[in-house]
Amino acid sequence: MEFDMSKHLGVGSKVRVVEPMGVPQRSTWDDDHGRISPTVKRRLQTQFFQGNPKVSAELVYVPKETEREKLRRQGLVKIRLRDPSGATLTITADPKTLQPSR
DSSP: OOOOTTSOOOTTOBEEESSOOOOOTTOOBOOOTTSSOHHHHHHHHHHHHTTOTTSEEEEOOOOOHHHHHHHHHHTOEEEEEEOTTOOEEEEEEOGGGEEEOO
């Protein structure tokens, strides 16, 4: 699946959703070994996809080449979400639903 080359989203780019939506089924979060409760993870993920401006998001670099290739084939990228309280969560998302944040 090819990405839209007309918009450049590099690692570290601040992003937001193009249009508020429900959480896509393909969006999953990384295992953080119990640092954040599943309730907070779900809330952060839901707020991001609903377009909540308090949740900041940026693209994350994936160091493992095998994982990068797997995400590329699935047409996904990794995003780090952060809310004002400091909770941080890394999720996967479709880059077609993202746009650079202003």
